[in-house]
Amino acid sequence: MPGARVAAAVLVATIAFVAYSRTLLPGVDLGDTGGFQAAVTWPETTARQAYPLYYSLATPFVKVASPGNPARGLNLFSAVFGGIAVGLLAWAIAGASRSIAGGVVGALFLAFSYTFWSQAIIAEVYTLHLALVGASLAALQAFQVNPTRARLAAFCAIYALAFGNHLSTILLFVPFLAFVTTAHGKPRDLFRPAVVVMALVIAGVGALQYTPNFLALWSSIEAPALARDRVAVFWFDVTKADWRATMVLGAQPAADRLAMWAWDARQQFGLVGVLLAVAGAIRLWWLSKAWAVLVWLAYAINTAFAITYNVGDAHVFFLPGHFFTAFAIGAAVSIPSPASATGQGGRRPVLRGLQAAAASIAVALAASRGWDTWPAADRHRDTRGEQLAARTFGGLSDQTDLLVARMNWDQENALIYAARFERPDVAWVRLLQVLPHFPRLVADNRSIGRDIVLTADAASTVMAAYDGFFPLVRDDAAPAPGLSDSVERIPRGTPYVLTVLAPVGAHRYNAADVERAMRQLAGGRDITPPAAPYEVIAGLSGETPAFRRSSARPFREQTTLLGDRLTIRMDAWLPSDTFRRGGFGHVLRGREPVLFIERGASLVWFSANGSPVVAYAGGLYAPQPRFRIPVSNTQFASR
Numbered sequence: 001m002p003g004a005r006v007a008a009a010v011l012v013a014t015i016a017f018v019a020y021s022r023t024l025l026p027g028v029d030l031g032d033t034g035g036f037q038a039a040v041t042w043p044e045t046t047a048r049q050a051y052p053l054y055y056s057l058a059t060p061f062v063k064v065a066s067p068g069n070p071a072r073g074l075n076l077f078s079a080v081f082g083g084i085a086v087g088l089l090a091w092a093i094a095g096a097s098r099s100i101a102g103g104v105v106g107a108l109f110l111a112f113s114y115t116f117w118s119q120a121i122i123a124e125v126y127t128l129h130l131a132l133v134g135a136s137l138a139a140l141q142a143f144q145v146n147p148t149r150a151r152l153a154a155f156c157a158i159y160a161l162a163f164g165n166h167l168s169t170i171l172l173f174v175p176f177l178a179f180v181t182t183a184h185g186k187p188r189d190l191f192r193p194a195v196v197v198m199a200l201v202i203a204g205v206g207a208l209q210y211t212p213n214f215l216a217l218w219s220s221i222e223a224p225a226l227a228r229d230r231v232a233v234f235w236f237d238v239t240k241a242d243w244r245a246t247m248v249l250g251a252q253p254a255a256d257r258l259a260m261w262a263w264d265a266r267q268q269f270g271l272v273g274v275l276l277a278v279a280g281a282i283r284l285w286w287l288s289k290a291w292a293v294l295v296w297l298a299y300a301i302n303t304a305f306a307i308t309y310n311v312g313d314a315h316v317f318f319l320p321g322h323f324f325t326a327f328a329i330g331a332a333v334s335i336p337s338p339a340s341a342t343g344q345g346g347r348r349p350v351l352r353g354l355q356a357a358a359a360s361i362a363v364a365l366a367a368s369r370g371w372d373t374w375p376a377a378d379r380h381r382d383t384r385g386e387q388l389a390a391r392t393f394g395g396l397s398d399q400t401d402l403l404v405a406r407m408n409w410d411q412e413n414a415l416i417y418a419a420r421f422e423r424p425d426v427a428w429v430r431l432l433q434v435l436p437h438f439p440r441l442v443a444d445n446r447s448i449g450r451d452i453v454l455t456a457d458a459a460s461t462v463m464a465a466y467d468g469f470f471p472l473v474r475d476d477a478a479p480a481p482g483l484s485d486s487v488e489r490i491p492r493g494t495p496y497v498l499t500v501l502a503p504v505g506a507h508r509y510n511a512a513d514v515e516r517a518m519r520q521l522a523g524g525r526d527i528t529p530p531a532a533p534y535e536v537i538a539g540l541s542g543e544t545p546a547f548r549r550s551s552a553r554p555f556r557e558q559t560t561l562l563g564d565r566l567t568i569r570m571d572a573w574l575p576s577d578t579f580r581r582g583g584f585g586h587v588l589r590g591r592e593p594v595l596f597i598e599r600g601a602s603l604v605w606f607s608a609n610g611s612p613v614v615a616y617a618g619g620l621y622a623p624q625p626r627f628r629i630p631v632s633n634t635q636f637a638s639r
Helices: 002-022 031-039 052-065 070-097 100-111 114-119 126-145 149-162 167-183 187-191 193-218 227-238 241-246 254-287 289-308 314-332 344-377 384-393 409-422 431-447 456-465 483-488 511-521
Strands: 401-405 428-430 451-455 495-501 534-540 547-551 556-561 564-570 585-589 592-597 600-606 612-617 626-629
Touching: 002 070, 002 100, 031 052, 031 070, 031 409, 052 070, 052 126, 052 193, 070 100, 070 114, 070 126, 070 254, 070 314, 070 409, 100 114, 100 254, 100 314, 100 344, 114 126, 114 254, 114 314, 114 344, 126 149, 126 167, 126 314, 149 167, 149 193, 167 187, 167 289, 167 314, 187 193, 193 227, 254 289, 254 314, 254 344, 289 314, 344 585, 344 592, 384 401, 384 409, 401 431, 401 456, 409 428, 428 431, 431 451, 431 456, 451 456, 456 626, 483 511, 483 600, 483 612, 495 511, 495 564, 495 585, 495 592, 511 534, 511 600, 511 612, 534 556, 534 564, 547 556, 592 600, 592 612
Parallel strands: 401 428, 401 451
Antiparallel strands: 451 626, 495 534, 495 600, 534 547, 556 564, 564 585, 585 592, 600 612
16 A cells, blocks of 8 residues: 555656746746746845745756746746645545545546646745645655654645745644644643653744745844834744735625635536545545545635635635645545455445446546646746846847836836846836935946836836926837737738736736727727726737627636637736736637736737747737937936
């Protein structure tokens, strides 16, 4: 049995890793991903880098696996731990249910779930988080078999270590405590002073992972004078309280969040998978009450947190719930070991045959989930992060230009990575760091013959702050065509798909430009402007659209244009999702992803040779103009 468990765990881990490595994002991404990629091999340590275990493991991995491309190396790191998490889940299910088949089925359902797959191909902390959850479950199983103090210490050490990767680990404290007290023959012994002191010491040692972050803040010249204020700032940075606040849209109605939860569960596992999970959660009570209590509590607490946690990426906080949902799915199709399946009258062998058939069907169902998820999760050709940085830095050199940027934090993270590893020849600063002394900045750069180049938001802020004092000229090296300008280039009769998703925050599109583009695509015919959160039109350019759908909820549709079968799938929940790595939806041609749908307008059309051409308006990837304060026009700056 142990050998078979190891083989099954290794098998499913390998399958998962192969899928993730084949669909891996090749380079930099926006948001936290870009921030991780920029910091992983960078020598500076700050309190903001509040994932010490993640960096401690990832830095040597990246230096060995991909020294020339840290972004890809860190993406690969996620894929490795994604596979490990899947393997550990298979091991845990097999041990709890005494069924290898159950372990394989449950692990494959997790491996092929949409959100987990999307996080396993980019630089993020969530695959390591679930791998540590899986390691904790393995340690708990060992403790259940032989509840010694040494095994309890081993579990506590793994659990304390996990806090160095993600603070949401605290949500598992009650489920793990319930399991330990249930599995221990004498629960009172767990609260003896020696055991409590041991647990506290291990927790304290685990907290030492954050020492470099705390010392970096403590020694900073910008640190507050009072010690209590420094501690408060450290906690503020560790928990990212500021940027989480920027993602909050305001309290969502409870009904909407519950609807999001139900939709998310179906997106990950399908309706049959959800029903299997319900059956498995019930069956766990007969298999092992200790495991049933752990799985029920862990799912309930983590899911309640995700539903009520009002941030723009709430979907990733459902991941621990997905982990335990997959655990329950495995329990539902578990097959007892042969030793417990023999009985009178040949009834048990018949039952085992039926269970084996059900497990085989479940494996096929899990494989079908993988087949369905693969093209939407596939990002191995997604270079939009590099394109954004190249567009922003294009034509600039630190010899002749200083870029002053004001962009969203998620876009700026991609710029930080590019400036460190791809374009070290570009000099740039954030506008808010220099705005109070901006005239002196202009004068100093004029003295060495450098233009000041500003992003669109930076230019508008400078104009407002200094009342038009600085003459700006548009930088021709950074063209930013509107959507209608892009549509004008499309030959009549060209197949296209245009999606319009409700924008958020600063990324609001020019409604008149988008409506003009829609009329152009429809051959000048009047067309109702977008009104619902999800809007799609598709057809041949210059003709009446062959397909249109408006919806308040995510959907999946298919249409055929010039013989090509196109699948339009909305893979995010609006308005709660303010950003999604890999897009809010996808357009597939056959099984080829041809468009990552973003907030605002996203357009794909197909050139004469069949290649997809993409244009965005109003989203993170929409082209933005640049402006210059040329050297020749800055004589006023010396006043």
